[in-house]
Amino acid sequence: MTSTTSAPPAQQPKSRPGDRIFAGTAKGAGILILIILAGVAVFLISESVPALTAPADEIPGDGGLASYIWPLIFGTLLSATIALLVATPLAVAIALFITFYAPRKLAAGLGYVVDLLAAIPSIVYGFWGIFWLAPRLVPFYRWLEENLGFIPFFVGPVSSSGRTMLTIGLVLAVMILPIVSAISREVFSQVPTLHTEAALALGATRWEMIKMAVIPYGKSGVIGGSMLGLGRALGETMAVAIILSGSAAGITWALITSANPQTIAANIALEFPESTGLAVNTLIASGLALFLITLLVNMLARWVVSRRADFSGAN
Amino acid sequence: MSAALAATLALAACGASNEETDPATAAEGGSGEELSGTLVGAGASSQQAAMQGWTAGYSSIQPDVTVNYDPIGSGGGREQFLAGGTDFAGSDAALDEEELAQAEERCGEAGIFELANYIAPIAVVYNLEGVDELNLSPEVLAGIFNQEITNWNDPAIAADNPDATLPDLPITPVNRSDESGTTENFTEYLVAAAGDAWPHEASGDWPVSGGEAAQGTSGVVSAVSAGNGSIGYADLSQAGDLGVANIGVGEEFVEPTAEAAAAVVENSETLEGRGEYDFAIELARDTTESGNYPIVLISYHVGCVEYEDQETADLVADFMSYAVSEEGQQAAAEAAGSAPISDNLREQAQGAIDAITAAG
Numbered sequence: 001m002t003s004t005t006s007a008p009p010a011q012q013p014k015s016r017p018g019d020r021i022f023a024g025t026a027k028g029a030g031i032l033i034l035i036i037l038a039g040v041a042v043f044l045i046s047e048s049v050p051a052l053t054a055p056a057d058e059i060p061g062d063g064g065l066a067s068y069i070w071p072l073i074f075g076t077l078l079s080a081t082i083a084l085l086v087a088t089p090l091a092v093a094i095a096l097f098i099t100f101y102a103p104r105k106l107a108a109g110l111g112y113v114v115d116l117l118a119a120i121p122s123i124v125y126g127f128w129g130i131f132w133l134a135p136r137l138v139p140f141y142r143w144l145e146e147n148l149g150f151i152p153f154f155v156g157p158v159s160s161s162g163r164t165m166l167t168i169g170l171v172l173a174v175m176i177l178p179i180v181s182a183i184s185r186e187v188f189s190q191v192p193t194l195h196t197e198a199a200l201a202l203g204a205t206r207w208e209m210i211k212m213a214v215i216p217y218g219k220s221g222v223i224g225g226s227m228l229g230l231g232r233a234l235g236e237t238m239a240v241a242i243i244l245s246g247s248a249a250g251i252t253w254a255l256i257t258s259a260n261p262q263t264i265a266a267n268i269a270l271e272f273p274e275s276t277g278l279a280v281n282t283l284i285a286s287g288l289a290l291f292l293i294t295l296l297v298n299m300l301a302r303w304v305v306s307r308r309a310d311f312s313g314a315n
Numbered sequence: 316m317s318a319a320l321a322a323t324l325a326l327a328a329c330g331a332s333n334e335e336t337d338p339a340t341a342a343e344g345g346s347g348e349e350l351s352g353t354l355v356g357a358g359a360s361s362q363q364a365a366m367q368g369w370t371a372g373y374s375s376i377q378p379d380v381t382v383n384y385d386p387i388g389s390g391g392g393r394e395q396f397l398a399g400g401t402d403f404a405g406s407d408a409a410l411d412e413e414e415l416a417q418a419e420e421r422c423g424e425a426g427i428f429e430l431a432n433y434i435a436p437i438a439v440v441y442n443l444e445g446v447d448e449l450n451l452s453p454e455v456l457a458g459i460f461n462q463e464i465t466n467w468n469d470p471a472i473a474a475d476n477p478d479a480t481l482p483d484l485p486i487t488p489v490n491r492s493d494e495s496g497t498t499e500n501f502t503e504y505l506v507a508a509a510g511d512a513w514p515h516e517a518s519g520d521w522p523v524s525g526g527e528a529a530q531g532t533s534g535v536v537s538a539v540s541a542g543n544g545s546i547g548y549a550d551l552s553q554a555g556d557l558g559v560a561n562i563g564v565g566e567e568f569v570e571p572t573a574e575a576a577a578a579v580v581e582n583s584e585t586l587e588g589r590g591e592y593d594f595a596i597e598l599a600r601d602t603t604e605s606g607n608y609p610i611v612l613i614s615y616h617v618g619c620v621e622y623e624d625q626e627t628a629d630l631v632a633d634f635m636s637y638a639v640s641e642e643g644q645q646a647a648a649e650a651a652g653s654a655p656i657s658d659n660l661r662e663q664a665q666g667a668i669d670a671i672t673a674a675g
Contacts, residue, residue, distance in 0.1 A: 060520070135541055160487045160542025161527060241530050246492055249524035258487065258527040270493040270530060273360070274519060276390040
């Protein structure tokens with residue numbers, strides 16, 4: 001009897017301490033991330049409560065919480081949307097060039113350079129934007145005002161320093177370019193060779209092959225990548241705080257004047273150091289709004305990607 | 316007590332032939348003796364650079380004393396000091412009534428001292444090709460920053476500058492996008508001096524929307540430098556190559572200098588009804604006196620007249636003596652570009668510092 005108890009049946013693998021420790025730590029890490037996320041949410045909500053319940057005239061700006069946060073949400077969404085509109089086509093074009101057009105040697109180097117853009121700290125983009133890009137955009141903005149001033153986006157007076165909503169949109173576009181193009185590239189490179197070769201065999205040109213085989217296959221991956229980029233653009237703080245001249249009283253669609261709506265993250269960075277009491281709660285409440293927006297964007301991205309999970313290479 | 320004992324021991328060690336020194340007299344000796352310990356302060360970030368100058372200079376005199384200053388902001392600095400967390404506070408504003416009541420709990424009957432040890436002139440900087448000298452009366456200045464006067468060839472500006480050729484160019488007023496003491500002092504000045512031309516209240520957050528907003532002093536300076544026709548306000552020491560406007564005071568236009576800034580502080584009234592050593596002042600922003608430059612930022616050092624233990628009292632008194640001394644003010648001027656305080660202010664401050672004692 002002793003021999004049967006000491007030697008377990010062959011079907012049941014022996015549980016070694018290493019297995020148990022590894023399973024435990026992996027499980028712990030998984031639970032920890034949930035706890036951290038829940039902790040952040042609880043903190044944001046509990047610290048926002050004083051601002052949510054305070055009378056309107058005690059909130060900075062005297063107009064109540066909604067009128068304080070709404071222009072910030074607008075500014076955040078506007079800058080991120082410009083960034084996305086500029087970056088996505090560019091990123092897709094870069095990805096297509098690297099995967100299908102560029103010579104193999106050049107492709108590897110180019111992919112590396114684009115990835116390198118992601119490694120530049122955002123404060124450096126801020127300096128680049130304020131000292132290099134913004135002054136060079138001023139003549140272009142003047143031209144826009146003169147020739148396209150009838151469009152609400154391009155009404156004057158043009159900012160004399162170029163630190164405008166359009167500038168920050170372009171800087172954010174450069175910042176999110178690497179992540180969008182990296183994911184697009186990944187998806188495009190996973191297009192089954194059978195599909196592309198079949199398209200070419202039917203007499204399609206390279207462009208037709210991309211249109212018929214690559215784009216439909218990679219669409220969801222590109223959308224997922226842009227949503228991740230959007231998440232970064234929404235939360236970008238330092239570059240916006242440095243570059244953007246956020247002095248608008250409320251909502252404005254003008255993109256090239258000195259009066260622009262501020263973004264949530266930049267506003268927190270600018271106002272927090274000298275804030276006390278309810279002003280801090282108000283800032284945290286605006287942070288909660290940003291948290292919810294990014295959560296929505298990420299969930300949307302998940303949903304889009306999972307909807308086409310069968311085709312996508314992103315899962 | 317330990318500092319007093321340490322001081323006694325140190326003195327005894329230095330002069331072997333000396334008689335035994337009474338701890339009380341040794342402790343009251345003020346500067347000159349070797350002190351050791353840690354002094355903790357917190358408060359206004361405006362005087363952070365000056366504080367670095369002071370701590371660096373002080374450490375060469377008292378190498379065993381560590382001074383830690385946390386630039387968390389004026390409000391936070393006062394709060395921490397009143398809660399007993401720090402030995403002294405740096406604050407851009409004097410304590411209000413409520414805080415004075417709290418100070419009585421913190422410091423006892425003897426009350427607090429408030430010394431305006433940091434004076435920084437705020438310059439109106441501009442970028443206008445072909446105009447090397449610009450005079451602005453308070454009303455015109457308010458009109459420009461309130462965006463009522465929008466072009467450099469406005470007759471109101473021309474009236475202040477009969478000799479200058481002013482271009483037909485839109486004015487871009489540049490303000491701080493972050494909340495700041497510089498903005499607070501600048502708007503306070505406009506409220507006091509410009510009358511109806513400035514309809515807004517004094518505030519650390521810039522009250523007029525639609526201008527060019529930039530982060531921090533460096534942001535304002537770079538925004539003004541970037542655009543021809545821009546005008547902004549910034550710490551004088553940071554003005555660099557930009558034009559600096561002369562501000563109308565009474566009948567004349569005064570250039571911002573360290574002397575003119577120190578003069579306005581000296582000519583300001585001390586606030587009544589506060590403690591004996593509480594030298595909180597009501598800045599004479601609307602001064603008409605010749606040679607006074609009224610747009611200044613002052614930052615106080617706030618501490619107790621009576622501390623609970625001798626060590627802290629000695630350290631605070633000794634450090635403050637250094638901060639107000641000619642040498643200390645020079646160190647701050649080099650580190651932060653501040654205006655050294657006048658001899659009269661120094662005398663007044665030294666009187667308060669000499670009164671710092673320990674309870675019991």
